[in-house]
Amino acid sequence: MTGPTFASTYAKSLQQPEEFWAEAARDIDWTRPWDTVLDLDTTPAARWFVGGELNTCYNALDRHADGDRAEQPALIYDSAVTGTTQTFTYRELRDRVARFAGVLNRQGVERGDRVVIYMPMIPQAAIAMLACARLGAVHSVVFGGFAARELAIRIDDCKPKLIVSASCGIEVDRVIEYKPLLDSAIEIAAHKPEHCIIYQREMVAAEMQPGRDLDWEQELATATPHDCVPVAATDPLYILYTSGTTGEPKGIIRDNGGHAVALKWTMQNIYDVSPGEVYWAASDVGWVVGHSYIVYAPLLHGCTTVLYEGKPVGTPDAGAFWRVIADHGVVSMFTAPTAIRAIRQQDPNGDLIAGYDLSEFRSLFLAGERVDPDTLDWAEEQLGVPVIDHWWQTETGWAITATCLGIEVLPVVPGSSGRPAPGWDLAVVGPDGSELPPGEIGALCARLPMPPSALPTLWNAEKRFVDTYLSRYPGFYETADAGYIDEDGYVYVMARTDDIINVAGHRLSTGALEEVLMSHPDVAECAVVGVADSLKGQQPVGFLVLKVGADRDADGVVTDVVAAVRQQIGPVAAFKSAVVVDRLPKTRSGKILRGTIAQIADDEPWEMPATVDDPAIFDEITSALATIGFPR
Ligand code: COA
Numbered sequence: 150m151t152g153p154t155f156a157s158t159y160a161k162s163l164q165q166p167e168e169f170w171a172e173a174a175r176d177i178d179w180t181r182p183w184d185t186v187l188d189l190d191t192t193p194a195a196r197w198f199v200g201g202e203l204n205t206c207y208n209a210l211d212r213h214a215d216g217d218r219a220e221q222p223a224l225i226y227d228s229a230v231t232g233t234t235q236t237f238t239y240r241e242l243r244d245r246v247a248r249f250a251g252v253l254n255r256q257g258v259e260r261g262d263r264v265v266i267y268m269p270m271i272p273q274a275a276i277a278m279l280a281c282a283r284l285g286a287v288h289s290v291v292f293g294g295f296a297a298r299e300l301a302i303r304i305d306d307c308k309p310k311l312i313v314s315a316s317c318g319i320e321v322d323r324v325i326e327y328k329p330l331l332d333s334a335i336e337i338a339a340h341k342p343e344h345c346i347i348y349q350r351e352m353v354a355a356e357m358q359p360g361r362d363l364d365w366e367q368e369l370a371t372a373t374p375h376d377c378v379p380v381a382a383t384d385p386l387y388i389l390y391t392s393g394t395t396g397e398p399k400g401i402i403r404d405n406g407g408h409a410v411a412l413k414w415t416m417q418n419i420y421d422v423s424p425g426e427v428y429w430a431a432s433d434v435g436w437v438v439g440h441s442y443i444v445y446a447p448l449l450h451g452c453t454t455v456l457y458e459g460k461p462v463g464t465p466d467a468g469a470f471w472r473v474i475a476d477h478g479v480v481s482m483f484t485a486p487t488a489i490r491a492i493r494q495q496d497p498n499g500d501l502i503a504g505y506d507l508s509e510f511r512s513l514f515l516a517g518e519r520v521d522p523d524t525l526d527w528a529e530e531q532l533g534v535p536v537i538d539h540w541w542q543t544e545t546g547w548a549i550t551a552t553c554l555g556i557e558v559l560p561v562v563p564g565s566s567g568r569p570a571p572g573w574d575l576a577v578v579g580p581d582g583s584e585l586p587p588g589e590i591g592a593l594c595a596r597l598p599m600p601p602s603a604l605p606t607l608w609n610a611e612k613r614f615v616d617t618y619l620s621r622y623p624g625f626y627e628t629a630d631a632g633y634i635d636e637d638g639y640v641y642v643m644a645r646t647d648d649i650i651n652v653a654g655h656r657l658s659t660g661a662l663e664e665v666l667m668s669h670p671d672v673a674e675c676a677v678v679g680v681a682d683s684l685k686g687q688q689p690v691g692f693l694v695l696k697v698g699a700d701r702d703a704d705g706v707v708t709d710v711v712a713a714v715r716q717q718i719g720p721v722a723a724f725k726s727a728v729v730v731d732r733l734p735k736t737r738s739g740k741i742l743r744g745t746i747a748q749i750a751d752d753e754p755w756e757m758p759a760t761v762d763d764p765a766i767f768d769e770i771t772s773a774l775a776t777i778g779f780p781r
Pocket residue numbers: 269292293294295318320325431432433436438460461462484485487488491516517652653654655684685719720721722723
């Protein structure tokens with residue numbers, strides 16, 4: 150090999166972080182250079198590129214559209230659910246984004262204002278995000294699978310001037326109306342946006358509220374394009390809410406400068422993708438993977454990105470991903486392990502793969518949940534390309550660990566999500582805050598400061614940021630994942646240390662689910678536990694203790710709470726199983742033993758906790774689980 154080794158690149162990133170990231174920052178166009186690459190004196194966390202100014206949309210679109218990529222496809226919208234494809238060149242995408250920025254600005258949206266985007270996987274979602282970036286406004290995208298109440302919570306927290314939405318989404322063959330959900334969210338929320346801009350899809354015409362609701366196409370027809378507004382590198386580009394330990398989601402802030410620098414850098418160095426090539430992240434713009442790798446990183450790098458509206462299976466079959474790769478010449482793809490498990494379940498021998506020309510396809514990246522070595526091996530064998538597990542979080546915006554294909558192709562170790570990526574100084578920390586030796590499981594932490602793009606704080610919740618991430622292990626960012634690092638530096642992410650569960654790559658708070666269960670008038674106490682699921686990784690199971698004297702129709706209460714979670718959190722919670730029990734197992738201090746319940750449900754070996762008064766309680770849990778089919 151001729152370039153630098155992974156070891157030397159990694160060492161430089163930790164020993165000379167300012168030189169390392171300043172060099173990467175040369176790939177971004179700045180309207181004002183930074184004064185300080187890394188300011189360690191800012192609170193509550195260090196900030197990157199302080200004093201610098203730029204516009205993220207300019208870097209993602211204009212510099213390509215005004216340069217030699219004007220006629221190159223920037224975005225390919227491939228809708229398996231409607232059977233349509235639409236390609237936007239860099240020039241076309243820039244022009245549409247500039248006009249939509251004009252629409253937003255005409256309604257008073259300016260630098261620093263928040264805009265909530267609640268949309269299905271259509272190009273207008275990406276256009277709305279980029280238009281906000283163009284104005285220096287802060288977008289907050291809410292995943293379409295969330296119900297009205299979840300949307301309302303986010304509206305009240307970030308107080309948008311305006312909301313952008315669409316008449317409907319399509320789930321395989323079902324049309325899901327978005328507008329009634331939006332209307333009811335605005336009704337629930339205390340904060341009322343001035344306007345909603347609605348994209349009317351042809352399947353459903355949303356009912357518009359005169360004066361408040363504006364039609365996307367009509368507004369666009371009379372809009373004048375708006376230019377890029379330079380913002381401070383440390384200004385927020387977006388807020389993305391993610392599950393915390395309570396029902397209140399956390400507003401992760403991403404800043405403009407560090408984000409642009411880090412994400413552009415990852416495209417070549419982690420994914421080994423060059424400008425002009427086609428890259429595809431099969432996620433949703435409502436998740437961090439969609440923000441980073443459907444919208445921003447590929448465009449910052451001058452790639453063609455694919456925005457796919459469909460599922461890995463059922464639209465129409467388990468060959469859907471291979472069809473997209475072949476049709477558009479995708480060189481590298483990113484998805485969640487659950488999607489590969491879904492494909493494998495329906496096409497175990499990979500027969501459908503043979504029908505497609507995957508000759509340009511070079512690598513498959515997986516993240517969002519732990520990938521079991523079996524699934525990784527299957528994908529590698531079927532596709533004949535490296536399959537790379539990499540670990541990251543909404544908080545970081547890019548991979549904490551990976552195999553950096555663009556730096557040096559180190560061996561992949563199944564079960565490990567690779568080595569710490571450049572910029573990430575990881576340690577495994579024990580309960581007393583001391584660093585643990587290789588092979589020992591503890592809290593996975595990143596030594597501060599974190600590299601560019603990692604969250605600088607939480608929206609309107611600085612104390613929560615410090616309490617959640619920085620307090621328990623001073624000098625470290627606590628990832629809330631547990632795991633270990635082996636002698637060779639490979640990282641193994643094993644489980645969350647908080648009550649977050651991961652359902653089909655979607656991050657859910659069991660605390661938020663429990664809040665919904667507790668709101669049922671007959672429920673005295675409850676616990677929600679993440680139980681292993683062969684397709685989705687985990688599924689939530691509820692345990693309910695009913696009030697004495699309540700109408701004890703157990704089946705009725707179960708039906709009610711399942712419906713309530715769907716209605717209040719959304720279908721994405723996939724909450725389908727609950728059971729009534731007489732009591733819950735607890736420690737003497739009253740902590741519910743969720744971990745032991747999960748082990749029983751998963752048919753894993755478990756030890757009787759010493760702090761339990763009556764061991765018979767676990768027989769009761771075992772019997773209750775059996776009535777709803779666990780262990781499976
Ligand atoms: N709008 C409205 N409803 C949505 C939705 C959206 N954007 N996304 C999902 N839902 C609904 C689904 O229709 C489903 O509803 P149902 O209970 O009526 O069937 C429910 O939410 C659960 O959805 P999902 O978790 O997607 O399960 P599924 O059974 O429909 O599909 C998989 C299973 C594995 C195919 C699917 O979960 C998948 O593709 N996962 C990949 C996840 C991913 O990309 N994660 C991002 C991190 S990289």
